[in-house]
Amino acid sequence: MEDRTNITLSRCSTTVLSVASATVIIITSEVNARTTQKSIWVATCWISQKMKSLVIFLAAFACSSALPDDIYNPGYLLYQREDGLIEVEDLNNATIQVYATEADMTFHFFDPSNPSRGTAIKSSQIPYILSLTGFDNRRDTLVIIHGWRNHYQSPVNDIIKNAALSNHNLNVIVVDWSPIAGSNYLTAQRAVTRVGQYVGTFLTRLESQIGLSLARTTIVGHSLGAHITGNAGAATRGRIRYLVGLDPAGPLFSERDTSNRLDPTDGQFVQVIHTNDGVLGFGINMGHADYFPNGGKTQPGCGIDVAGSCAHSRAYEYYAESLFHNFFNSRQCNSYSDFTNNICSATSSRMGGLPLQNRAGIYFLRTNSRPLYA
Numbered sequence: 001m002e003d004r005t006n007i008t009l010s011r012c013s014t015t016v017l018s019v020a021s022a023t024v025i026i027i028t029s030e031v032n033a034r035t036t037q038k039s040i041w042v043a044t045c046w047i048s049q050k051m052k053s054l055v056i057f058l059a060a061f062a063c064s065s066a067l068p069d070d071i072y073n074p075g076y077l078l079y080q081r082e083d084g085l086i087e088v089e090d091l092n093n094a095t096i097q098v099y100a101t102e103a104d105m106t107f108h109f110f111d112p113s114n115p116s117r118g119t120a121i122k123s124s125q126i127p128y129i130l131s132l133t134g135f136d137n138r139r140d141t142l143v144i145i146h147g148w149r150n151h152y153q154s155p156v157n158d159i160i161k162n163a164a165l166s167n168h169n170l171n172v173i174v175v176d177w178s179p180i181a182g183s184n185y186l187t188a189q190r191a192v193t194r195v196g197q198y199v200g201t202f203l204t205r206l207e208s209q210i211g212l213s214l215a216r217t218t219i220v221g222h223s224l225g226a227h228i229t230g231n232a233g234a235a236t237r238g239r240i241r242y243l244v245g246l247d248p249a250g251p252l253f254s255e256r257d258t259s260n261r262l263d264p265t266d267g268q269f270v271q272v273i274h275t276n277d278g279v280l281g282f283g284i285n286m287g288h289a290d291y292f293p294n295g296g297k298t299q300p301g302c303g304i305d306v307a308g309s310c311a312h313s314r315a316y317e318y319y320a321e322s323l324f325h326n327f328f329n330s331r332q333c334n335s336y337s338d339f340t341n342n343i344c345s346a347t348s349s350r351m352g353g354l355p356l357q358n359r360a361g362i363y364f365l366r367t368n369s370r371p372l373y374a
C-alpha cells in the first residue's frame, strides 16, 4: 500500500493565477493525440458565471521530465460541476485521500420490468440476487460504469440505462463506485485497477453462482470508468464479449503501461469512442476499433467548452443514441484530414450499437450538433 504522502507528479510546473475583468480568451494548444505526450501547454481564461464577473486566468505549464516520458500529465484539470461552475484540480501536488475497498462498491440491478428504481446489491448478497432482482440469465447483460465525480444516478448511467432498457431485453447493472470517484482525481485514478478487479470478481461470482454468461456480457464505461471497464475485463482473463470505452480518461495514464488502463487484451472485442482527445480524453488508440467522431478532439454544438466537459460527455450521448438509432456510419481512414478530404478506404462500420459491430480498425465520422446526433 502506498504512503499517504503528497505525491509530486511533475517537477517543472508553473502556474499563474490572476484576477481581471474583461474578455474571455482561450488558448488551448492540444498535444498531438497520437504521439508520445511529453509536454503540454494550456492557457485558459474564464469568466466566472456566478460572481462579480471575475476573470480567472490560469496558465499551467507542466512537463513530465520526472516521469516516464509517456505519462500524460497536463498538470491541472479544469472540472465543470453539474451546476456549471468550474473547479481547478491540481494534479502535481495531490494526496491520495482514501483507498478503495469492496465496501465502496454497490451494484444497481435494472431490467425491463424495473427500469427506473433498480435494486442496490452488495457483493455479499450475490446468492440472493435471483430473488432480490429481476436478473434473468437468459438475457444478455449490460454493465455501466461512471467516471470521476459521478455516481449511479449521473447522466452517463441514466442516459445509457434508459436507452438500453427501452430498446433491448437486457439485464442492466449500474456500478456505483462514488465513495472513491468523489475523491480527488489522483485518488480516483489510482483506484481504477482495484475497482475494476472488484467489478470483475463480482461478475465471475455471478457466473459461478447464478449462471451469468460472460460471453453475452457488455461492459461500457466513461472516462475513468472506461479504464475500470478494462481492468474488470482483465480480471475475468479477457472473457467479456464486448468492452466499450467512452472517451477514456487521459491524465496520469501511460501509453506503454497497459496494466491499469483499457487495451485490446482486456476483452474479446474492445471498442473506443474518442470525443475529447488530448484534454480529458487520452488520444491514443486503445481498442480493436477506435472511433473519432468529428476528429475526436472537439464536438459540434459544444461552444467554447472551456473544461472539455461537453465534448467529453458527448461520448456517452452518442453511445446511448446508438442503442436506439444507430446511424453512426463511419469510414476507415488513416487520419481525420484524410477523412475530410475523402481519401479513405471503402471499409465502413457503425459506431456503438448493441451488439457492437465487431469490425477492427480506425474510423472517422461526422455528427450533428444536437440530437439526433447521427
Ligand SMILES: [Ca+2]
Residues within 6 Å of the ligand: 230, 231, 234, 258, 259, 260, 261, 262, 263, 266
Ligand atoms: Ca488493460
